[in-house]
Amino acid sequence: MSLTKNEKLKRVFSFLLPCVFMPVVIIIGSLYAGGQGYALLSLIVALLSLVLFICGFESKSTGTRRLVIVSIMVALSAVGRLIPVFKPVTFIVVITGVTLGPQAGFLTGAFSAVISNITFGQGPWTPFQMFAWGMIGFVAGLLSKPLTKSRISLIVYLVISGVLYSLIMDVWTVLWYEQGFVAELYKAAVISAIPVTAVYSVSNVIFALLLAKPMCDKLNRVKIKYGV
Numbered sequence: 001m002s003l004t005k006n007e008k009l010k011r012v013f014s015f016l017l018p019c020v021f022m023p024v025v026i027i028i029g030s031l032y033a034g035g036q037g038y039a040l041l042s043l044i045v046a047l048l049s050l051v052l053f054i055c056g057f058e059s060k061s062t063g064t065r066r067l068v069i070v071s072i073m074v075a076l077s078a079v080g081r082l083i084p085v086f087k088p089v090t091f092i093v094v095i096t097g098v099t100l101g102p103q104a105g106f107l108t109g110a111f112s113a114v115i116s117n118i119t120f121g122q123g124p125w126t127p128f129q130m131f132a133w134g135m136i137g138f139v140a141g142l143l144s145k146p147l148t149k150s151r152i153s154l155i156v157y158l159v160i161s162g163v164l165y166s167l168i169m170d171v172w173t174v175l176w177y178e179q180g181f182v183a184e185l186y187k188a189a190v191i192s193a194i195p196v197t198a199v200y201s202v203s204n205v206i207f208a209l210l211l212a213k214p215m216c217d218k219l220n221r222v223k224i225k226y227g228v
Helices: 005-032 037-055 060-080 089-100 102-120 126-142 144-149 151-178 183-192 194-226
Strands: none
Touching (some): 005 037, 005 102, 005 151, 037 060, 037 126, 060 194, 089 126, 089 144, 089 194, 102 126, 126 144, 126 151, 144 151, 151 183, 151 194, 183 194
């Protein structure tokens, strides 16, 4: 079935918003906002995440039901971040994206960061965390078919996600130190973060082996039951 012009525009916008507009807003805001500007920047990213999610609405009723399910996943993710060392945030974000779509994955990732940081502390790193986890969920939604067909594909993606999250956060580290991007400093930040990145990636694999199937099955049953 061919798409209408409005549907095509929504798809293009749904791609440009997280892949182009958000990173530009975050980087410019980080360089020039200063002081307490990160709070406004976090709010802007949160609002853009909601706009992205709304773009995925097929109807008002199903969109509302999806939002309720996503809210539950955000709550699970935020609470899960309290677990020492092995934190299931990335795993939950990926599972949400795979089962509920890229927009839901992004919203879960972004709001998991900002809500859990009520406990861990808000700061200029928050918008980068929102974007990093958001994009991990968004891409998971785009790759839902191969990720659901093969457990190995899902595990590989979760390992890559752990590395990707660290690489994005290291960009913030460099911008915070230098108020600009310095390649040598970024390289040093990446190398110093290898042990933490390794633990993060391994934890994602453990969660995938133990919980991926039951969580996906449960979410798929909920989707069918409520017509999401």
